Amino acid sequence: MSNPGSTVPAETRLLTADAAGIAEAAALLRAGRLVAFPTETVYGLGGDATDPNAVAAIYAAKARPSFNPLISHVPDAGAARAQGVFGEEANRLAEAFWPGPLTLVVPASAGTRVCELARAGLPSVALRVPGSEPARALLAAFGRPVAGPSANRSGRVSPTRAAHVLEDLNGRIAAVLDGGDTRVGLESTVVACLGGRARLLRPGGITRERLRDVLGYDLEGPEAADTHTPVGPGLLASHYAPNAAVRLDAMRIAPGEALMLFGDFRPEGHDAARAVVNLSEAGDATEAAARLFGALRDLDASGAATIAVAPIPSEGLGEAIRDRLGRAAAPR
Numbered sequence: 001m002s003n004p005g006s007t008v009p010a011e012t013r014l015l016t017a018d019a020a021g022i023a024e025a026a027a028l029l030r031a032g033r034l035v036a037f038p039t040e041t042v043y044g045l046g047g048d049a050t051d052p053n054a055v056a057a058i059y060a061a062k063a064r065p066s067f068n069p070l071i072s073h074v075p076d077a078g079a080a081r082a083q084g085v086f087g088e089e090a091n092r093l094a095e096a097f098w099p100g101p102l103t104l105v106v107p108a109s110a111g112t113r114v115c116e117l118a119r120a121g122l123p124s125v126a127l128r129v130p131g132s133e134p135a136r137a138l139l140a141a142f143g144r145p146v147a148g149p150s151a152n153r154s155g156r157v158s159p160t161r162a163a164h165v166l167e168d169l170n171g172r173i174a175a176v177l178d179g180g181d182t183r184v185g186l187e188s189t190v191v192a193c194l195g196g197r198a199r200l201l202r203p204g205g206i207t208r209e210r211l212r213d214v215l216g217y218d219l220e221g222p223e224a225a226d227t228h229t230p231v232g233p234g235l236l237a238s239h240y241a242p243n244a245a246v247r248l249d250a251m252r253i254a255p256g257e258a259l260m261l262f263g264d265f266r267p268e269g270h271d272a273a274r275a276v277v278n279l280s281e282a283g284d285a286t287e288a289a290a291r292l293f294g295a296l297r298d299l300d301a302s303g304a305a306t307i308a309v310a311p312i313p314s315e316g317l318g319e320a321i322r323d324r325l326g327r328a329a330a331p332r
């Protein structure tokens with residue numbers, strides 16, 4: 001399916017977490033659909049992490065105002081090592097706490113299949129081997145990393161049972177795999193292992209003390225008051241930033257500029273653009289989100305000094321798209 005966001009089911013199916021339910025959930029993920037699934041921390045809003053359309057649909061279902069990087073869930077440490085580069089510290093933490101409520105942010109491997117949208121354009125990837133049986137069975141059956149933020153609408157409390165998920169997302173996702181109440185009830189601890197000492201990005205299911213016991217030192221962080229936006233100014237700068245300058249809401253194009261379009265609006269002088277990509281001919285923000293990072297990269301590769309972006313409405317995912325483009329446009 002090229003655009004799961006536009007074919008949201010009228011009603012979300014409730015699947016029992018038995019063999020048949022797990023097989024059905026895996027089939028839905030394979031079809032690019034979204035399935036909430038029980039981890040030991042909270043229910044995750046799962047989608048194929050390798051498919052930018054599915055990942056865009058996650059942001060749309062959550063109504064997230066910006067593209068926070070998402071955790072990719074994998075069935076075991078071996079599968080995690082295929083997606084990220086594990087140094088000494090990451091290996092020790094993985095060995096001590098996986099499966100379990102720990103997420104490791106590591107450099108993305110050269111061959112990572114986790115798409116850029118799931119990583120919010122960062123060169124790193126967040127990986128977790130969840131501890132619940134249904135989650136591990138689903139991940140093993142699906143065979144690809146599953147992107148999964150908590151299965152609530154943005155700004156609402158994380159769900160710890162299937163009914164909570166339905167309260168927020170009924171009709172917005174294909175199914176919920178019902179595994180009863182989650183054991184931990186609090187999100188995973190997020191630790192960055194990006195060289196140098198490991199840093200705590202978000203407190204959670206694994207305590208600081210337990211991390212210290214394994215690593216032998218107290219971790220620094222979290223830095224920001226809002227621990228759900230652990231990407232402080234330093235990290236923000238490493239979000240994908242094109243070489244070209246980015247100009248938003250362009251109503252006219254100078255010759256030689258690269259042009260990012262949305263829908264059927266054409267800025268004056270668009271014929272003189274050096275390269276053109278339309279994020280969504282149909283003006284569909286979910287489709288546009290899925291294409292955003294690839295489009296930035298392609299337009300940058302044209303060698304243009306400036307990427308001009310035609311107006312994109314800020315409704316729905318448009319807000320997140322504009323947020324991301326605004327960061328790409330920020331002076332540096």
Ligand code: TXA
Nearest residue numbers: 041043044069070105122124125126149150187188228
């Ligand atoms: O327990 C959990 O962690 C749940 C279950 C479903 O696994 N998931 C969850 O996901 O809480 P989410 O998307 O709500 O939180 C992901 C956290 C955010 O704080 C995000 O900023 C951080 O991980 N994160 C993800 N990738 C990152 C990266 N590359 N660099 C820094 N932080 C990252």
Ligand code: MG
Nearest residue numbers: 149150151158
């Ligand atoms: Mg959350």
